[in-house]
Amino acid sequence: MRVSEVSRSDPEQLLRQVQAEESKQKRARLKIFLGYASGVGKSYRMLDEARRRHERGEDVVIGAVQDRQSEEVQALLGKLEVVPPLPTSGGQVVDVEAILRRRPQVSVIDPLACDNPPGSRNRHRWQDVEELLRGGISVLTSINLLHIEEFRERIEEVTGKHTTETIPKAFLLAADEIVVVDVPPDLALARTGEKFTPTGISTDQERQLSELRELALLLTAEVVEAQLESYLRAHGIEPLFGTHERILVCITPRSDAMAMIASGERNKERFHGELFVVYVRQPNLSAEDQAAVDRYLTAAREAGASVEILGSSDPTAAIIEFARRNRITQIFIGHSLRRNWRDRLLGDPVQQLIRSADGMDVRVFPH
Amino acid sequence: MPERDATRRGSLKIYLGYAAGVGKTFQMLADGHAAVQRGTDLVVAYFEPHARPDTIARAQGLEMVPHRKIEYRGSVFEEMDTEAVLLRKPQVALVDELAHTNVPGSERGKRWEDVQVLLDAGLEVWTTVNVQHIESLNDQIWQITGIRVRETVPDWVVKQAAEIIAVDLTPEALLNRLKRGAVYDRQLVQKALDGFFKESNLGALRELTLREAAHEVEVRQSVYDETSGLQASRIPESRPREAAREQGRERILIHVTADPSTAMLIRRGRRIADYLHGDCLALFVHQTPQFSDLPPEEREAVEKHLHFARNLQIETRILQGHDIAETVVEFARRNQVTQIYVARPQARFWQRLLGGNFVEDIVRMAQDLQITVVADRSRRQAS
Numbered sequence: 001m002r003v004s005e006v007s008r009s010d011p012e013q014l015l016r017q018v019q020a021e022e023s024k025q026k027r028a029r030l031k032i033f034l035g036y037a038s039g040v041g042k043s044y045r046m047l048d049e050a051r052r053r054h055e056r057g058e059d060v061v062i063g064a065v066q067d068r069q070s071e072e073v074q075a076l077l078g079k080l081e082v083v084p085p086l087p088t089s090g091g092q093v094v095d096v097e098a099i100l101r102r103r104p105q106v107s108v109i110d111p112l113a114c115d116n117p118p119g120s121r122n123r124h125r126w127q128d129v130e131e132l133l134r135g136g137i138s139v140l141t142s143i144n145l146l147h148i149e150e151f152r153e154r155i156e157e158v159t160g161k162h163t164t165e166t167i168p169k170a171f172l173l174a175a176d177e178i179v180v181v182d183v184p185p186d187l188a189l190a191r192t193g194e195k196f197t198p199t200g201i202s203t204d205q206e207r208q209l210s211e212l213r214e215l216a217l218l219l220t221a222e223v224v225e226a227q228l229e230s231y232l233r234a235h236g237i238e239p240l241f242g243t244h245e246r247i248l249v250c251i252t253p254r255s256d257a258m259a260m261i262a263s264g265e266r267n268k269e270r271f272h273g274e275l276f277v278v279y280v281r282q283p284n285l286s287a288e289d290q291a292a293v294d295r296y297l298t299a300a301r302e303a304g305a306s307v308e309i310l311g312s313s314d315p316t317a318a319i320i321e322f323a324r325r326n327r328i329t330q331i332f333i334g335h336s337l338r339r340n341w342r343d344r345l346l347g348d349p350v351q352q353l354i355r356s357a358d359g360m361d362v363r364v365f366p367h
Numbered sequence: 368m369p370e371r372d373a374t375r376r377g378s379l380k381i382y383l384g385y386a387a388g389v390g391k392t393f394q395m396l397a398d399g400h401a402a403v404q405r406g407t408d409l410v411v412a413y414f415e416p417h418a419r420p421d422t423i424a425r426a427q428g429l430e431m432v433p434h435r436k437i438e439y440r441g442s443v444f445e446e447m448d449t450e451a452v453l454l455r456k457p458q459v460a461l462v463d464e465l466a467h468t469n470v471p472g473s474e475r476g477k478r479w480e481d482v483q484v485l486l487d488a489g490l491e492v493w494t495t496v497n498v499q500h501i502e503s504l505n506d507q508i509w510q511i512t513g514i515r516v517r518e519t520v521p522d523w524v525v526k527q528a529a530e531i532i533a534v535d536l537t538p539e540a541l542l543n544r545l546k547r548g549a550v551y552d553r554q555l556v557q558k559a560l561d562g563f564f565k566e567s568n569l570g571a572l573r574e575l576t577l578r579e580a581a582h583e584v585e586v587r588q589s590v591y592d593e594t595s596g597l598q599a600s601r602i603p604e605s606r607p608r609e610a611a612r613e614q615g616r617e618r619i620l621i622h623v624t625a626d627p628s629t630a631m632l633i634r635r636g637r638r639i640a641d642y643l644h645g646d647c648l649a650l651f652v653h654q655t656p657q658f659s660d661l662p663p664e665e666r667e668a669v670e671k672h673l674h675f676a677r678n679l680q681i682e683t684r685i686l687q688g689h690d691i692a693e694t695v696v697e698f699a700r701r702n703q704v705t706q707i708y709v710a711r712p713q714a715r716f717w718q719r720l721l722g723g724n725f726v727e728d729i730v731r732m733a734q735d736l737q738i739t740v741v742a743d744r745s746r747r748q749a750s
Binding site for chain 1: 380398401530532533534535536537539540566567570571573574577578580581584585587588592635642643644706711712724726727730733734735736737738739740741742743
């Protein structure tokens with residue numbers, strides 16, 4: 001989104017800004033490295049950052065690492081202090097208490113998706129991480145897309161890989177920083193030592209990995225957008241332009257609303273954007289027209305649109321105001337081929353809308 | 368994707384980033400080492416001599432083809448020695464900074480043109496580029512950052528890549544690198560922090576990069592599905608893609624004029640058509656008997672726009688017509704166009720009074736067609 005720095009000397013706002021900056025510096029921070037599959041190099045990237053922070057003088061300890069490690073990763077590990085995990089019959093468990101006592105600035109906890117054995121302090125490792133963060137210790141961690149609860153079923157269908165250890169997506173959305181680790185699929189497969197067909201990577205494998213890559217990139221984009229919005233809010237900056245498509249479909253009883261909604265839905269899917277549908281309430285609607293409007297609004301909800309009914313004597317102004325508030329990039333509007341006396345007198349509402357919709361595309365659907 | 372002889376032409380891999388310093392070159396070199404270990408014959412064909420110390424260290428151990436030195440106005444510039452790379456004929460050539468403009472006196476104007484020569488010769492090329500250099504995003508980048516990027520790469524060059532890899536780094540980490548002077552010269556740091564490298568700019572550019580990379584990955588899946596005929600296991604959410612295919616292809620007609628906003632119209636049309644997996648055409652209509660009868664300035668501007676459209680692989684047409692709106696609509700009907708893209712009308716009252724409202728006319732005439740009045744993204748909106 002395009003932003004305009006507001007140079008108001010509003011003391012409330014200045015205070016908010018200063019507080020945001022301060023809390024950012026002091027508070028423990030969670031940084032997550034996200035990969036679309038195993039073998040993309042999440043752990044390497046994360047440990048390399050740990051090493052660089054250590055070399056810059058930050059106090060870094062390792063709280064947990066994965067069992068099987070490549071030589072490259074082992075070389076990185078050798079340079080860092082380790083707080084040994086608690087040995088249990090059900091696998092390794094982060095020694096939260098020992099790390100809290102040791103009080104480093106940063107702790108590496110890898111991987112994030114891990115269920116602790118029964119009787120542990122916390123059921124899930126992400127709860128251990130939350131405890132460390134509350135204790136003022138920043139955490140570097142990594143996660144495979146497969147382990148995000150909301151994606152699990154879909155990924156199982158694609159890859160056949162099953163997991164019970166999952167993290168809610170909300171945990172990622174709340175992270176201070178998230179980095180997507182993207183590598184070519186053939187390299188990821190080479191690193192995991194999976195079998196290649198004689199001609200290299202098989203197209204089916206590549207197709208599968210490609211879908212996972214797309215999901216990982218879009219998820220990260222979503223997190224980045226959420227962070228950007230909160231940054232802008234904290235700094236009192238008014239976002240004006242969307243970085244992705246937001247489509248507004250304006251319906252009336254007589255418009256070709258079904259086609260407009262279908263087209264809007266298609267645009268939303270293709271652009272991974274958002275769909276809004278508004279209806280500006282008209283007085284004295286016939287029963288037939290009212291039924292049409294109800295039908296359209298139901299279809300809009302089924303298409304996954306955010307639906308809003310506006311009440312205003314000036315429909316154009318109401319639509320423009322709604323569009324600006326929601327940073328709309330495209331407005332879909334119907335245009336009647338029959339011009340009535342009102343339009344001749346007051347000017348065609350579609351033309352009015354086109355003239356006022358500065359900064360947005362207006363797509364006119366004849367009916 | 369452009370036609371090519373798959374057995375002979377080399378494939379292209381692009382490392383896509385959102386700003387200088389996110390680590391594109393570094394990751395390309397690291398992947399280069401991994402490929403050499405697997406027995407690939409790989410050279411570094413161009414490598415920025417002013418690179419960061421970390422990056423220079425990463426290039427150690429890889430074979431470098433010496434740069435060509437070109438003198439221009441008393442200074443010596445280094446460019447890729449395309450001929451030398453062709454003579455060396457490796458399997459893979461690494462070429463940094465795809466958007467670079469060559470110094471005058473070079474054989475080709477742009478580095479991406481040199482890359483085409485390497486690909487034509489059958490070499491596989493890996494290269495780096497930032498999202499703001501993609502031609503069709505130029506206006507959106509301007510809206511977001513207020514910076515007009517001059518060096519651009521046509522979208523078809525990016526589309527021809529077999530693989531696009533997003534190189535990601537958080538803005539926090541990038542700003543830290545910048546402040547430590549790892550990216551730019553220390554003197555330039557403060558200036559950069561005040562301009563392009565504002566945290567809000569970086570966040571927006573980063574989001575754009577991730578979405579762009581996801582889109583490119585998705586486009587390649589569709590190509591795969593169409594060519595293989597096989598139905599690979601699908602993620603249920605991809606259902607709308609099939610639904611969309613049934614709706615028929617979107618065909619966008621861009622109305623070209625001499626007005627500077629046409630460039631933005633072309634970029635937007637190309638972009639939307641790509642996303643909707645549709646086609647794109649461009650049409651100019653002159654009222655004079657011959658195209659050559661137009662005033663020279665207008666003619667040159669139109670020719671420039673048509674050339675630009677062809678550069679983005681848009682088919683262009685010139686027609687003569689007394690009534691411009693009518694000619695455009697008729698052409699659209701004959702060519703199964705679904706949407707006509709026109710520029711926003713001039714806001715001047717007297718023009719409307721003179722009956723010159725083209726948009727009003729075309730909306731009225733296009734009874735079976737959709738008209739899209741495109742926002743003027745070439746102009747920053749007053750807040």
